Amino acid sequence: MIDYCYRGVPSILSVVEDIKVRVDIVDLVSEYVALEKSGANFRSKCPFHNERTPSFFVFPSRQTWRCFGACATGGDIFSFLMKHQNFDFPQVLTFLSKKVGIEMPSKKNKQNNEDIFKINEESIRFYSKVLMSDRGKATRNYLLNRGISTDTMADFCLGFSLSDGMSLKTYLESLGFKEEQMILGGMVTQSNDGPLKDLFRGRVMVPIFDPDGRAVGFGGRVLDDFVKPKYMNTRRGLVFDKGKILFGFHLAKDHIKEKGAVIVEGYMDAIVAHQAGFRNVVASMGTALTVHQVSLLNGITTDVILALDPDEAGQEATLRSLESSWRILQRNTVNQMPTSTTYRRSSAPNIRVASLPYGKDPDKIILENPNAWEDILSNSVPVLDFLFTALSSKLDLSTSHGKAAVAAPLLRLVSSIPEPFEQDRQFRRVSELLEVSEDTLKASMEGYKRPAERRMNFHRKEMVIEATFDRLERDPLEEYCLVLLIQNPKLDQFASNLRSEHFERMENREAYGIWVNNSNGATLNGETNDHFAYLMTKVLPIMNMKEKEQALGDSLLRLEERRLRRIKEEEALRLDSMTYDQIIEHENEILKVNGEIKTLFRARSNS
Ligand SMILES: [Zn+2]
Known part of the structure; x- marks a missing residue:
């Protein structure tokens, strides 16, 4: 039914990244070398060669070290320890992960993950069998009423969890899975020392897959809107983290490469969109996009349309997530992608916002009239314009105070653009929107700096956040x-x-x-x-x-x-x-x- 592929992302990578975020190079090197401050940096006599004047430098802003003298070499925390302590790479990893208290990926963890994938796969099989059986008739009708065809139910491996609270557990037991494994995978739950019960009871089951098409968890929706909670997901665990997944991405990936991505909020919206032939649609499964979700698109496309509910459009969380999405996709423009023997520079990111009509979710719009959905997408506006409208509706733009308050977040975005030409273009756009001259804008905003200047003044914390984005790629x-x-x-x-x-x-x-x-x-x-x-x-x-x-x-x-x-x-x-x-x-x-x-x-x- 599902093409399972166990080609895992190298697990050691996440440990390396965790360590880099938690260990500061100045702290680490100071444990072995007496560093003295030198401007924004630190220096000392080189620990790796004999010298009288210090030519060994540590750069906190870059989290790197370098000997400008005889060694003429440099690197990061890992290479420092390898050289200084004569460690090999696995030894450095063990040493540092102990130091910061990170668990190294072990055979045992890997095995647990594989077990969870298998449990999820079997649960999909079970739930979809139930949906297609007599006991699933009411649910099938519910889905058909929501406009979801039987083919689509199969395409998305939809299912139904019985409300008796023990069918899935019994089924998994019959296949030889142990209770610990089911608990680890989050499919069963225990309340007040009672017996273990199925977590999902009486819900439409929507499996959630990772980008490689492995089943990592489930969303469950009640049939009766009066039952709370209306939506329930697998709890965050070893393989499931809602914030790191875009629903439908494994199916949409190739279409996104061609046409760019459209991001909606709910999985039902994404399912209906695919059914209607809009196969580049994915769902964020939450109101604000996360850094990890946007990073999935990085390297695949720079064209993204966010379909936003008008109630959420002006809210803080939305604005913040637009800002971070913009920053992450910007990084893509300086990434060079190999295409056979040449390298091309990818185009500037084009993030647009499509405003949905009040009180209507994408699935309803698409079912009523697919053309209306296309109109909404083609009427989407660039993110800067959208932010301008959203911000200026709350502030008085006739005053310089109001203008400055709107300009600040816009310029924050513009200043994060690494390409000077694109940055200038967007800067001009802001000055047009605010109806002030570029000179006035530049003079009034002390926060506006070119990327090169900015890099020098980075605060360590921002640096780490930025560096984290870098490392996701x-x-x-x-x-x-x-x-x-x-x-x-x-x-x-x-x-x-x-x-x-x-x-x-x-x-x-x-x-x-x-x-x-x-x-x-x-x-x-x-x-x-x-x-x-x-x-x-x-x-x-x-x-x-x-x-x-x-x-x-x-x-x-x-x-x-x-x-x-x-x-x-x-x-x-x-x-x-x-x-x-x-x-x-x-x-x-x-x-x-x-x-x-x-x-x-x-x-x-x-x-
Ligand atoms: Zn040296």
Whole structure:
């Protein structure tokens, strides 16, 4: 019935990310090295080589370290510990996860997850059988009355949970599942020392799938609107977290790639939309979109329409979630996606808001008249315009105070745009909307800063939040390069200059290490390294050997360019805190990096 695919996302990644958010590099390095403050940064004599003047720097804003002296190397918390304590990567992970109290993914957890997927899969089978049986007749009629066809019921694996409170448990027991497993999966519940009962009783059952199409949980809706709660979901647990899933995404993914995404609130809305042929619709299952939900779209599309209930449109939660969605999708524009041998820059994000008519949910609109739904979508407005209208309806725009109050959140959004041209374009739009000149706007808003200036002044907390968004994404360029190398042993000879420092993401650095040592990925405590396995099996466009060489050459140049840029950026941070004499003293090092960058650009323009 369902194509289950157990190709898991590397679980080790989430541990790496958790650790990075919780461990501050200054705190960590201070435990081993006596750091002194130097402007916004910290420095000391390098712990890795002998020197008289300090050239070892720690940059809190970037959470990195670098030795500008003889070592000429740098990295993050992980590489610091590996170098300083002579740890290998698994040792660093164990050490740091103990330090911050994070549980390492173990075989046991993985097994538990697999068990829950199986329980959910069997529960779907059971619930849908009940729905199609005599006992499901009333529910079938209820769904048909709501306009959901029998085919759609099957497409979305809808079902019905009997109200006796024990049918599912009995069924799962007959298949050999134990009570602990059912409790872990959240399908049974216990009240006041009574017997275990099915969690869902007398509800329409809507299975919820993750992006890979694995069943992670359920939504249950009552047939009678007077019964409370009207909606109930699987509790958050090992595999289910409502805030990390977009309902229908596994079915909509390919359509979203083509047409962009439309986000509605309820799963019934998404189901009816798909039935009517609007297959790029997903549901947030809550009023405000979460960071994780938006991140699912990142790399797939930059065109997003949010269908909002007019009651919610002006509310704080909606505004906040629009703001964060905008920021996350912005990040996509600077991400480069590999397409065969070339890299394209994706277009600027286009987030629009469609206002629904009062008191009408999308499913009703679509069932009444699909054209009306299309009209609503085509009348959607850009998010800046929407925010402007929503904010200005509450404030008096004839006063400068009112204008400033509306401008502040809009400019906050604009200042988060990494592309200077797009930023200017949106800035002009704000000045048009507010009917003030760009100069006045710039002068009146001290918060408006170019991305480069902004980065320097980042508060640590914002930094961590931003960095978290960054880390939710993969790094396509690093992965592309590794996939080429890992899958094509003949390319080894062209990568002699590649070093672990070329990889910024820890999982890629680790994969690079495995590749260099020619091992088979069996490093992490004897378990296969998931990420390495993922890279080994990732499918690339078909290329002949010559094209592969070219693609590898391109990506190596880009990685080197990034490496040098990182050095330059850290160097700029260091220069900020240096005296003129010190700068003269270090002139040679600085010129050396500049020379390397020039050589690189010459190589690129020749290739
Ligand atoms: Zn050094």
